[in-house]
Amino acid sequence: MMQSNQEPNHYRNGNAGVPAYTNGGGGGGGALVPVGNGMDPSPAPMAGNEGAGQVDPKALLNAFRRRWFLAVTVGLFCGGSAAAAVYLLVPPNYVASSIIYIDATPGSVLQDNSSFSSDFDTFKRTQMFRALSRVVLDTALNEPVRNQTLKKYGFKTIGDLPLLKGQTFEIDWLEARLSASGRDEEFFAIKMEYSEKPEELAEIVNAITQVYYRDIANETKLNDKKRITKLVELSVDYEQQTKKKLDEIAKLGRRLGITNEEELSLDIAADNAFTRQLQDQWFNHTILRNKLRLETQITEKIGDSLEENPDIQADLIDTLIERDPKMVDLSIKADAIEATIRRYEETLKDTENNSVLKSARREQKTTQEAIAKYREELRPVIEQKIRESGNAPNPGDLPAEEQIARLDVILEQLKEELDNRKIQKTQIVTDSFELQQLQKEAAKLEARTDEIDNKIDELKIELDAPDRINVAQWAEVPRIKDWESLYKKSAMAGLGVFGLFVAAIVWFEFQAKRIDTLGDVTGGLNLRIMGALPQMPRWASQKSSKAKKTAKSAFWHSVLTESIDAARTVLIRDANVESTRLVMVGSAISGEGKTTLSCHLAASLARVGRNTLLVDCDFRKSNVHRVFGVEEHPGLSEVLLGTASLEEAIKSPSDDGPDVLPAGQFNSQLLAALAQDGLGKIFEELKKKYEFVVVDSSPVLPVTDSLMVAQHVDAVILSIRRDVSRRPKVAATRDRLAMLGVPVLGAVVIGLDGETSGYRSGYGGYGYGSRYGYGYQYNRSPEPTPSQS
Known part of the structure; x- marks a missing residue:
């Protein structure tokens, strides 16, 4: 067993002599190029607190890229439902409107106002506001009814009309349905909308227009008349x-x-x-x-x-x-x-x-x-x-x-x-x-x-000068309902709900803080990158022989092989400097490609003649035995429980591949055995037989199995997958390992090579069977969409 509370030199000092690699530029090349020297991987601040209060537009765009189909689908469904609900449930309104004309220059008999300068827009907006003021509305309620048809039913004033009689707060009810809008530069309209009683609508609008025109619109002349009266009284007093x-x-x-x-x-x-x-x-x-x-x-x-x-x-x-x-x-x-x-x-x-x-x-x-x-x-x-x-x-x-x-x-x-x-x-x-x-x-x-x-x-x-404000058109009884307005309301409701759901889904996805770029790993998590694997297209991992024979498929497998070899090169360098030969490949949660990475890394080490063993320590959800086509039992579980020996549990699926120690049967006794020192002794024995031991573990955060395993390894490599791994969870994984004194060599990223090589990214898995002929394809994801590339 090798357990150390002291970090290796390259972990503490940055190991400038050991570069990290990623795929080189160009879409066709498979070689890996350095992305930076080793960095000080001392624990960084929790990624969940990064950029608090700030919104990264690029991160939002990536969140939309990941969830655009779900967001658009849900948004279309909910927006369409909202639009339909508005169209079916909200009745179309009758619209009664009068038109007011405002002269840009005040009329005068004695003065020439042709060069009159004033803020006409402000004056017009003021008049529009005053036309619907509560004073006008309250006065309009006492105006007499002029429509002969309504008079026949005994309605004397506007306030007696059935449309207003049943309202508890008539003025508030009117304010909610009245509006004043400017049509042209010197005109504005007083409108009222309601779904019934068009005759009363027109009568109410005309009453409001009459009060406004009589009491407010031309108040200058009314004020002049009052001034004349006061001046006459003053003149008589002086006389x-x-x-x-x-x-x-x-x-x-x-x-x-x-x-x-x-x-x-x-x-x-x-x-x-x-x-x-x-x-x-x-x-x-x-x-x-x-x-x-x-x-x-x-x-x-x-x-x-x-x-x-x-x-x-x-x-x-x-x-x-x-x-x-x-x-x-x-x-x-x-x-x-x-x-x-x-x-x-x-x-x-x-x-x-x-x-x-x-x-x-x-x-x-x-x-x-x-x-x-x-x-x-x-x-x-x-x-x-x-x-x-x-x-x-x-x-x-x-x-x-x-x-x-x-x-x-x-x-x-x-x-x-x-x-x-x-x-x-x-x-x-x-x-x-x-x-x-x-x-x-x-x-x-x-x-x-x-x-x-x-x-x-x-x-x-x-007083004989022309009025500045006049009624250009009195309201007439509307005969047709305003369907166009209903269409607009339905469309606005649909678009609003659509945008709301799209924004909500994208925002929740953005809050997940998934890793999108290399900078999220090197800067946000303070981890060095040991290698970068391209995201394989779906067709490149097909089992069919036709796909295997194509030149494109061969190209993509070549790229994957070279990318894995780059991570292998860094690992071998660390082993020569720090004697790091027992390495655990872990991840924060499931689905981040740790099994993919461990299998490929072990195969790459064996391919260059290194005596390598791949140990499956993911007891709860083992998959290594399926990838390499070996029996699950006996495995490491049986060795820990003493029911089988190491020689019986270790399998050799091929001459040029790594040996495999499957996980075996999981049971409650296994957890107690893991807590003992038995696993450390097994690892010490395996290190004597093999140059490299690669351990595929369970996710770090959901269960404690991986933490108990990590205490007995030389170092840990984290697997990070684009659009799956989340910064807060990866940071929590890093911190938990640091608290146990387990060195973290760095991270191998999957699908983050697009910044340097332009490879297509997405959720596509890797077909181990198609590569090694084991007859099994592990964790295939749906084919990536164009927006995910």
Whole structure:
């Protein structure tokens, strides 16, 4: 027995000196070419987790290739059944439809919309949605019935129709059967489908169309009418405010005694001229009186002239400035503005935002600045007048005291007259300022009223513009059911179910993760390839002598022989380097070609003169004895149980072929014997007699027999068949063997040579009888279809 927990050097280090082989390029050649150096076969991640979340299009295509016939057959049957069910069970519908026309450019009387630019498609889709909105449908239920035939049965509104009367949720029922679809660029149709009552269908569609056209389609004009109503109300309100302002203006005019602003200006100008005359007289008399008074009161302290008394002179100058006519006008204006501001502040609540009050305050500031500026300009002028009048002769020959007394009387009268004039002028200026403000407000109101009236006129004119949306065709009572739509529904149902079943079958096959390419083995499973066997065509494995004699059959058997010889070459190389002479050929599950490989490998070793024994350890389903045409009993089972010797169990079917140790009879005692060390001793004895011992085992995953056998061999070769082997199961097999410390030399793949040689692939088996003349053909599969090549 040879059991080692240490892997051979080539297993651990990749064995760069021992190449793996596959069939060379070209469809006719049978030679094997290297596909890569030995690789580190350390356990790789489970293949079942490879590419999680990713879908390989090539793998999907291969899944379809493997199951296309089943998928198409089931899909056609189920799809045809679905189409037939829809055609037979779904009744054809009547279709009632109205057509709506939408002008690409809005109609207008005053404006030229020929260059109007807007997203018409968005506008059209919006209208199609609004045409079937719940608001429209709810309103349509209350529309009166217009069809005379339906009226005769006493139906007054759309909601009374039998088609809707029996529905619990009428609007939901309508939404499920109504649709709006665009026909041409400027048209769309409102449709309703149902299998009965065509008169009611047309009536419902027309009611919906009517509501949409009346309430929504031309809402621009409806909105314009509402705007006109609001603008008229606003215009009337402004007219009333204007009238009120004009009445106040007339009242102020009567109080001022004028009828217009021109008369007011003339009246103020005349009053100013008369006041100026009075002020000139008062000015002259004041200067004369002061001069006389000063001359009578001359003392040594005061001086000889008016210029020598600066305090009296300053008071006189200030008095004369305040009596100046223009200064009086400015003062009166300032007082009037201040009175107006005070009145507004007492009456208005919002004193910060009132426009009239803001204007008055600005005018007050401007007037105050004008008064200050004029006072500075007037002061040197008055001083000059005082100096000039100081040298004038005294008037008359009356004594100075009497002259002063007369002048005082005159000045008093002039002062009283000027004071009265000032009071009157202050009232006039105040009223005139208020009059100006009222006139400004009235002018603004009149301008707004005119603007509103112009807008009203424009909107009234636009009401005569053509509608942008119109009903091109009202719905008519349908007479023929829509069979074409039923055909389409049936076809869609059939195609949908067909596609669903095809996709489901292909998807389940894809999830099986069957091995399709060499990359699945070298990359996905991290196994080196010892050889690649072509998939033999069905006719090449026929038993008939006619098939044997053909050149094509001879060619395919030659290709198979050379492919097996390549794997043999790698095995012999490993035996020379690592003393690997007891080799088990295994697989993850049945049907992966392990018996095929073991039989061919043993025959190839014997053909080159190697003393070889083929041991059948597939106790539950033995086939080696049938392939080589030997008796099944006694076999390895009997040797293990001690009922037969090795010499009795080993058969030699031919001189140039391998010796065969059949499996023998399987029973429950055999499993207990396998668990003992008897098998290891048998293998040690066989290794002494033979150069190579090739063991055909049972599948690794279904039963434990192969694992118990594997513990006593030097190494294991895995058989992998395209479209049969599955990556997760092969990976599980590799991992189980690794846990037992059994080295895996690599894999021999069957049917995966298409990437290098272009050989045809499929499920075809190998005819051992036709090759060796044993009269038995093992595990023949159906002839491959063209899609599997």
